[in-house]
Amino acid sequence: MKSTTGIKYIGIAGNIGAGKTTLCSQLGKHFDWDVHYESTDDNPYLSDFYHDMSRWSFNLQVYFLHNRYKQVLKILEGDRVVVQDRTIYEDANIFAPNLHKMGLMSKRDFDNYRELFDLMISQVQEPDLLIYLSASVSTLVDHIQDRGRDYEGNMSIEYLKRLNGMYEEWIGSYKGKLLVIKVDELDFKNNPEDLGMILNQVQGELHGLF
Numbered sequence: 166m167k168s169t170t171g172i173k174y175i176g177i178a179g180n181i182g183a184g185k186t187t188l189c190s191q192l193g194k195h196f197d198w199d200v201h202y203e204s205t206d207d208n209p210y211l212s213d214f215y216h217d218m219s220r221w222s223f224n225l226q227v228y229f230l231h232n233r234y235k236q237v238l239k240i241l242e243g244d245r246v247v248v249q250d251r252t253i254y255e256d257a258n259i260f261a262p263n264l265h266k267m268g269l270m271s272k273r274d275f276d277n278y279r280e281l282f283d284l285m286i287s288q289v290q291e292p293d294l295l296i297y298l299s300a301s302v303s304t305l306v307d308h309i310q311d312r313g314r315d316y317e318g319n320m321s322i323e324y325l326k327r328l329n330g331m332y333e334e335w336i337g338s339y340k341g342k343l344l345v346i347k348v349d350e351l352d353f354k355n356n357p358e359d360l361g362m363i364l365n366q367v368q369g370e371l372h373g374l375f
Contacts, residue, residue: 171293172246172293172294172371173240173241173243173244173245173246173247173293174237174240174241174246174247174249174290174292174293175192175198175246175247175248175249175292175293175294175295175296175367176248176249176251176252176254176291176292176294176295176296177189177192177248177249177250177251177252177296177298178251178252178254178255178295178296178297178298178332178336179251179297179298179299179300179332179348180298180300180305180325180328180329180332181305181309181325181328182300182304182305182306182307182308182309182325183298183299183300183304183305183308183348184298184300184308184348184353184354185203185250185251185298186202186203186250187353187354188296188298188353188363189202189248189249189250191353191360191364192248192364192367193248195364196246196367198245198246198247198248199243199245199246199247199248200247200248200249200250201236201239201240201247201248201249201250202250203229203250203251208225208228208229209228210224210225210228211225218264218267218269219268219269219270222261222264222269222270222274223270223271223274223277223278226256226260226261226264226270226278227278227281229256229260230253230256230257230278230281230282230285233249233251233252233253233256234253234285234289236249237249237253237289238288238289241289241290249292252292252295253282253285253286253289254286254291254335255332255335256282257278257279257282257286258331258335259328259331259332259335260328261275261278261279261282262275262331263327263328263331266327267327291341292341292342293342294342294343294344294367294370294371295339295341295342295343295344296344296346296367297332297336297339297343297344297345297346298346298348299332299333299336299345299346299347299348299349300329300347300348300349301329301349302322302325302326302329304348304349305325305329306322306325342370344366344367344370346363346366351363
């Protein structure tokens with residue numbers, strides 16, 4: 166859909182396995198929005214990272230940062246509404262700091278990463294609406310097991326718990342337009358009623374932006 170209201174950028178945020186890609190696809194189809202997916206299938210570092218996080222953490226985070234920055238620039242330069250599968254803010258506020266706190270990214274690499282992020286973020290704007298998918302660790306694990314990606318098999322429960330805690334902290338301080346969806350209580354992938362409720366909520370939030 167071509168933007169006629171100044172709204173261009175919808176971001177979907179959430180932990181690994183929360184359902185971001187599924188919801189992006191459904192929103193794109195329903196509202197005729199373009200979708201920018203997270204680059205996982207063609208990511209040259211992701212599989213290596215899950216086998217040796219310390220060695221590949223900086224490479225992986227810079228790759229994601231670079232790709233999402235390109236996506237945001239493209240969104241803001243275009244004239245269509247775009248929904249983005251995970252935002253650039255999650256990389257810098259959750260994933261990279263978590264790796265640093267766990268001792269899996271050195272202070273030198275983390276400081277370098279933050280400087281790069283700060284430079285990039287000064288050139289773009291936050292989403293017109295951020296949709297946060299909040300899910301318990303048990304729900305995340307169920308979703309991760311259902312999709313059966315080999316490289317995610319080495320992911321620990323503790324890692325997901327730490328990420329969930331950081332997500333909740335970040336969302337609690339987020340200042341932009343925000344819609345929180347509690348994934349544990351819904352099955353928007355298979356239940357049309359649940360999906361319809363979310364579509365109505367998104368529509369309501371967007372009307373408030375017009």
